[in-house]
Amino acid sequence: MVAFEQVSKRFAAGRSSNEVVALDNVDLVVPRGSVTGIIGRSGAGKSTLIRLVNGLERPTAGRVLVDGVDVAGLGEKDLRSVRRAIGMVFQHFNLLSSRTAFDNIALPLEIAGVDRQAIEKRVTPLLELVGLSDKRDRYPSELSGGQKQRVGIARALATEPKLLLSDEATSALDPETTRSILDLLRKINKELGLTVLLITHEMEVVKTIADHVAVIDGGRIVESGPTFDVFTGHTHATTRALLGGLAGMRLPEFLTKRMSSEPHDGSRTILRVIFKGENATEPMLARLGSDLGIEVNILAGAVDEIAGRPFGMLVVSLRADAAKIAEARQFLAEHGLASEVVGYVA
Known part of the structure; x- marks a missing residue:
């Protein structure tokens, strides 16, 4: 038009x-x-x-x-x-x-x-x-x-x-x-x-x-x-x-104040996980613990609807070494979930 x-x-x-x-x-x-x-x-x-x-x-x-x-x-x-x-x-x-x-x-x-x-x-x-x-x-x-x-x-x-x-x-x-x-x-x-x-x-x-x-x-x-x-x-x-102005899309302030861009001894990796379409309601994070043995802690997130389709974002912390984090991200990707490392917290 x-x-x-x-x-x-x-x-x-x-x-x-x-x-x-x-x-x-x-x-x-x-x-x-x-x-x-x-x-x-x-x-x-x-x-x-x-x-x-x-x-x-x-x-x-x-x-x-x-x-x-x-x-x-x-x-x-x-x-x-x-x-x-x-x-x-x-x-x-x-x-x-x-x-x-x-x-x-x-x-x-x-x-x-x-x-x-x-x-x-x-x-x-x-x-x-x-x-x-x-x-x-x-x-x-x-x-x-x-x-x-x-x-x-x-x-x-x-x-x-x-x-x-x-x-x-x-x-x-x-x-x-x-x-x-x-x-x-x-x-x-x-x-x-x-x-x-x-x-x-x-x-x-x-x-x-x-x-x-x-x-x-x-x-x-x-x-x-x-x-x-x-x-x-x-x-x-x-x-x-x-x-960042949308509810559920921004990182909570309590997290950004403590977060660093580089890992250090004992730090937890902060991961943003994006759930799209049908995967928005699947319990994939629970499977990180049961299938890969990775401890997952949910810090923030929301499930919403964009243009009539379900969409979710969760911010989680993982206690694992770099190799295990890479394995976790690969596991999520194989199940249709995007993820990005946004920082590290002691």
């Missing part, structure tokens, strides 16, 4: 002759019908990337294709036509305070010149879709944050777009409301076959809803692919740092 082909974007840096590189030679494909997440720290280039999709910014170099059309090459008239096929959901809702929920949703249809009867037929089922049929005549000041965002989502769907862009749509919401909005976006994706491209700095959002993910850092895509594969087989330092 969207393809970035060697896209770069530079901005002038104030009055100086220097330039700020917002995006640098980005190649990325957003599969049709997918929910694709773009994740990165503040200033990484996420917002610039999404603004290129609907033509709010033009690339300095490269092409941005939306449903096969090069957005950057369009004149203003053709760009308006493309924008009608792209819905946009904002972090701070951007509702007009003087208009009811119904009229906020109707706004893009009014701008497009749709008659009132047709607007009624379009907006009423949208209110039902987002669960706000009883709020149609309420003003934004009378709605909660989650309800405002639902109005924003319905408004984005009013012109029957093929693509929905979400710009930090849940950042201003509490965790429970965030979950309900993500459930709604997934429902829209499934029922309407709508491609969703969302940007966020929250790994929890990507973990919950995205089929595919791209990690952006310093204007470059440093890692991308199916969400489960990126989360469980990440190699880039930025991805590891972002994953």
